[in-house]
């Protein structure tokens with residue numbers, strides 16, 4: 001009984017931690033505008049450099065697609081899933097589009 005309560009407490013603390021993770025786990029993502037896909041972009045694009053490196057640029061969908069391929073081929077970025085890649089391109093063209 002007591003043990004399960006302790007487990008529950010730990011579990012909720014863990015959940016809380018996850019929702020605050022974007023700002024604390026990806027400090028370089030702080031400048032990313034709020035919006036759908038922000039967490040995916042934070043995860044994939046701010047581990048090597050800050051969001052400032054790309055968020056003030058203005059590119060088309062094709063332009064951002066090229067950037068992602070460049071990051072993968074030349075900078076060693078792990079390949080995102082197709083779904084994540086679409087989300088990244090959608091987010092970037094919304095917030096850093098032409």
Ligand code: HEC
Nearest residue numbers: 044045046047048049053054067068071075076077078088
């Ligand atoms: C594995 C590390 C890594 C990851 C992950 C990464 N980048 Fe980069 N990125 C780099 C490095 C290193 C450079 C500098 C390359 C250079 O200037 O020759 C760079 C440069 C850039 C540039 C050029 C900035 C300029 O100076 O004009 C853009 C734009 C960019 N990254 C966007 C992104 C986006 C968008 C993502 C996520 C899809 C991403 N990066 C993920 C390593 C990474």
